[in-house]
Amino acid sequence: MTVLEGIQKSAEFLVKKNVESSRLQAELLLAHLLKMPRMKLYLNFERALTPAETDGFRELVRRRGQREPLQHILGSTSFCGFEIAVHRHVLIPRPETELLAEAGWNFLSTLNPQPSTALDFGTGSGCLAIALALKSPGAHVFAVDVSPDALTLAQQNAAHHQLTERVQFSQGDGFAALPPEIKFDLIVSNPPYIPSAEIETLEPEVRDYDPRGALDGGVDGLDFYRRLAVEAGAFLKPKGKLMLEFGEGQAATLREIFEKQKWVVEAVLPDYTRRERILIARR
Ligand SMILES: C[S@@+](CC[C@H](N)C(=O)[O-])C[C@H]1O[C@@H](n2cnc3c(N)ncnc32)[C@H](O)[C@@H]1O
Incomplete structure (x- = not known):
């Protein structure tokens, strides 16, 4: 042949x-x-x-x-042009998340020449933390995830990009994984946002191979946003920003959730298909 x-x-x-x-x-x-x-x-x-x-x-x-994802078979994918290893314990980084990374590093660049700190909440493969650190040489990035298997891979990915000094990983349940007094200039997150009942309807590559803990956002998909709206403020510096990816059709409810908790929603950005997918807010 x-x-x-x-x-x-x-x-x-x-x-x-x-x-x-x-x-x-x-x-x-x-x-x-x-x-x-x-x-x-x-x-x-x-x-x-x-x-x-x-x-x-x-x-x-x-x-x-x-229907095993191509990225699992190849063992890696590209995120913002950087190679990121993936396996079945981490979500495969998606193109729309690159837009969140870009919004994040653009904001960090406005803080130059001051050194800055950022948090990636639910880091998975480490793609967001790694892209932020690589594009923002003055930034120190924290990355948390509840999954020890994801964190092991994220750490390997950071080491592959020579970021061991500037990206710090903590395992645990959200903000509980962090030192209590720490404050960030930027918090980014692409939390799980699929409504639980919808997971069964997804393509096999997602349903059967992305970790459930990376997809399941509770009954309406918004559990993590309600939590971030309540908890994230205490971890932001006064001029800090919160940038979140969310699912199609969730923008209006998210705005309400964040405004109710006294956030100012500065922008809601579209993805490549012009659907609203990224929320930028400050206190
Ligand atoms: C949608 S994935 C995003 C992964 C990666 N940031 C990306 O954009 O490709 C969500 C991540 O949040 C993590 N996660 C779920 N619940 C968490 C919790 N309570 N605390 C911290 N991380 C959590 C999952 O393990 C998963 O890695």
Whole structure:
């Protein structure tokens, strides 16, 4: 079997398994297996795959056909251009969360040349904490998560980016994981926000492979926001900001929740599809 034949057959198989962008997915899996950039496959279409390569490719495509996320099979993803390792104990970082990271580092840059501190509440893979630290060289970033397995990976990701000195991890239940007197210039969070009953309706890649504790936001999906609205203020400096990702359709209720707790909602930003997804608030 040649490279091209392998890609074509695999793409056909993945279509039958309802995998989106099946040809692209097949190419990415084969490029990963052959340890070459995807574009280089195009120069190698007529190359014959060895029996070992054919077997290896078949196994990767079989896993993807079972709707295991591509990022889990590859072992990593890109977040704000930085490589982040992922596995089944962390949420796979999403493109819309890059917008939250960008809003965060833009705000931190306005505080320059003062050193700044930021908190990533529910850090998962560590993607937000890592992107903030890499883009804000003067910032010290704290990252908390309730999941010890997530934190272990987040720490490895930070070490991979030489951030051991500037990103500090604590395991525990939200703010209880932090020293009580600490105050931040910025708190970012992409908390779990899927209403519990909706989880079963999600695509298999999310439903079966993202950790439930990273998805489940309680009955209406808003448990973590109610908690942040009450608790986050005590951990912010006077001019500090709270920046939160939330789910589609949650903006209006979130505004109410935060305004009721005496927050000023400064902005609600849209994602790439123009849906409101990020709330920026201050005390
Ligand atoms: C939606 S994921 C976000 C992960 C990562 N920040 C991202 O944007 O890709 C939410 C994270 O919050 C963590 N989490 C859930 N409950 C928590 C709690 N009570 N305290 C701290 N972290 C919690 C989960 O373990 C999960 O890693």
